[in-house]
Amino acid sequence: MKATAIEKICSKFPGIACREVLNYVEMTVQPEQLEETLSRLKLYPELNFGLLLDITGIDYLEYPVAQDCRFAVVYTIRNWRDNMLVQVKVPVPDPDKGVPTCTHLWSSANWAEREVYDQYGINFIGHPDLRRILNHWQFKGHPLRKDYDIFKGQVCYDSYSMENEIKNRLLANGVDETTMKDINTEIMFLNLGPSHPATHGAIRIFTALDGESILANVNEIGYLHRGFEKTAENRTYNQVIPLTDRLNYCSAMMNNIAYVKAVESWLGIEITERCKFMRVVMSEFFRVQDHLVCIAANLVDMGGLTNYWYLYNEKEASYDLISRLTGARLTSSFTRIGGMYRDFYDGWEHDMEVQLKAIEKGVSDSLALVLKNRIVHDRTQGTCKLSAETALSYGFTGPCLRASGVPFDLRKDNPYYNYESFDFNVPVGSTGDIYDRIMVRFEEIFESIKIIRQAMKHIPDGPIFVKDHNAVLPPKSEVYNNIEGLANHFKLIFEGVKVPSGEWYDSFEAANGELGFHFVADGSGKPYKLKVRPPCFYIMGGFHEMVEGEMIADAVINLGSINIIGGELDR
Numbered sequence: 001m002k003a004t005a006i007e008k009i010c011s012k013f014p015g016i017a018c019r020e021v022l023n024y025v026e027m028t029v030q031p032e033q034l035e036e037t038l039s040r041l042k043l044y045p046e047l048n049f050g051l052l053l054d055i056t057g058i059d060y061l062e063y064p065v066a067q068d069c070r071f072a073v074v075y076t077i078r079n080w081r082d083n084m085l086v087q088v089k090v091p092v093p094d095p096d097k098g099v100p101t102c103t104h105l106w107s108s109a110n111w112a113e114r115e116v117y118d119q120y121g122i123n124f125i126g127h128p129d130l131r132r133i134l135n136h137w138q139f140k141g142h143p144l145r146k147d148y149d150i151f152k153g154q155v156c157y158d159s160y161s162m163e164n165e166i167k168n169r170l171l172a173n174g175v176d177e178t179t180m181k182d183i184n185t186e187i188m189f190l191n192l193g194p195s196h197p198a199t200h201g202a203i204r205i206f207t208a209l210d211g212e213s214i215l216a217n218v219n220e221i222g223y224l225h226r227g228f229e230k231t232a233e234n235r236t237y238n239q240v241i242p243l244t245d246r247l248n249y250c251s252a253m254m255n256n257i258a259y260v261k262a263v264e265s266w267l268g269i270e271i272t273e274r275c276k277f278m279r280v281v282m283s284e285f286f287r288v289q290d291h292l293v294c295i296a297a298n299l300v301d302m303g304g305l306t307n308y309w310y311l312y313n314e315k316e317a318s319y320d321l322i323s324r325l326t327g328a329r330l331t332s333s334f335t336r337i338g339g340m341y342r343d344f345y346d347g348w349e350h351d352m353e354v355q356l357k358a359i360e361k362g363v364s365d366s367l368a369l370v371l372k373n374r375i376v377h378d379r380t381q382g383t384c385k386l387s388a389e390t391a392l393s394y395g396f397t398g399p400c401l402r403a404s405g406v407p408f409d410l411r412k413d414n415p416y417y418n419y420e421s422f423d424f425n426v427p428v429g430s431t432g433d434i435y436d437r438i439m440v441r442f443e444e445i446f447e448s449i450k451i452i453r454q455a456m457k458h459i460p461d462g463p464i465f466v467k468d469h470n471a472v473l474p475p476k477s478e479v480y481n482n483i484e485g486l487a488n489h490f491k492l493i494f495e496g497v498k499v500p501s502g503e504w505y506d507s508f509e510a511a512n513g514e515l516g517f518h519f520v521a522d523g524s525g526k527p528y529k530l531k532v533r534p535p536c537f538y539i540m541g542g543f544h545e546m547v548e549g550e551m552i553a554d555a556v557i558n559l560g561s562i563n564i565i566g567g568e569l570d571r
Helices: 001-012 031-043 109-120 163-172 177-182 228-232 240-246 249-267 273-301 304-327 347-371 375-382 388-393 398-403 434-460 476-482 484-496 535-541 545-546 553-562 566-570
Strands: 017-021 026-027 051-059 073-079 084-094 188-192 206-210 212-222 502-510 513-521 525-532
Touching: 001 026, 001 084, 001 476, 017 163, 017 502, 031 084, 051 109, 051 525, 051 535, 073 513, 109 535, 163 206, 163 212, 188 347, 188 553, 206 553, 212 545, 212 553, 228 240, 240 249, 240 484, 249 398, 249 502, 249 513, 273 304, 273 347, 273 553, 304 347, 347 434, 375 434, 375 553, 388 398, 398 434, 398 513, 434 553, 476 484, 513 535, 535 545, 535 553, 535 566, 545 553
Parallel strands: 026 084
Antiparallel strands: 017 026, 051 073, 073 084, 188 206, 206 212, 502 513, 513 525
């Protein structure tokens, strides 16, 4: 972040403690200052922090440095136009009393605050629907509190009706019993999922229908919640890498790279040039894989099975190349803090080029079936539209935000790994409908292929690991032949990479959008806290805005167009 940006933020809040952390500003406010601070950040034109990325809680019960309050809440907010990021931290003296809601400022706060309440038990005063979101409704306690018993298994015995929620949503849309009597019809309530092939996972989409038109929609997630963040607190930093594979498993290595990039940013590690290029190649190749799956499944939902084979066959063939490059097909855990698991094999460039040409042909064949297809146009154009303003309010990032006309891409706006040196375009939609979401991903495939070819042309020789044995395992020759190397290896494996105490946020342009990690480190080899900012969590939070007023069949293909991945959504 530029010095002028830091000065701009701090000058607007003279009585509030501000400090620079990495490339953003952290502000610490008291609960009574919170609402005014957030309002000013959002509404002042010269600040214009319109994108609330995430809200998380922190429990300092076991933190080695004593804090004034056991609990705190942290808001991560971005001004996407001017590349400014700010975190607002507020201590919470009494979690039952809590802090004021900010749902009136950002719609993304609805689900974000529910998650903090669910995991930490912190109340948000004035929240319109404060209830659990990841853990089931019969769950007792708050699992991310440090004194929660992780061996306490809790089974859900009854499903949650969501009757009150759907009725409240109907009322919010101006539909009540009098209205239905006037038009001489009855409302039908329909569950789509959680166990339904159209959901591409386990999501409960609860709808109120007038015929086949959706009058109201509420959604229930958490069916694949497996305690990623709680598990990470009990693993060393490198042991967390395999857990990240299971977030968005359609582009698993992007999660690996985003995670180690975040840890390296705090450690001050500048990875080697060859390692940067390797990460760019693999990131963009996995972005292509992710988009192939998304588009293929989306077109199948419309009845286009031929498109599926044109696209998915190339993805399946890509797995063979990925297995040769990394040693595994789907979840490779290929990165390490300070480098990569191993270098690419000799001749990989030829194999990659063969695969890229095959993907280009498959995508072009699929586009030939879609671009002038009247059925596709009628089903997708003008359907499930979402304006740029609404998309930003719900915390959309990535292809879904760009489809609504917002040209925000971290690779361009906050570049890393030499992305500023690559020649590529950022595809942007015009209306934010299903068609735009499909076509943005089609175009991003071609742009990613351009980046891969440029990286292949310019990738330098050299080491893939930094020379820092506080973070990187020593060579096997040293481990086997001297006691210092053996001790170094032993301590890194069993104790982990020692990360200095502190708190920070770092992010990455993943296939679905901004994938962020918020860390609290206590100086040990394990994260004291690790929060994932999953892009599709916030996209799913705005699903009802897209489908209400549309047909039930449109909701199915809209779900495919936003690419909800259960592992990332539920963690």
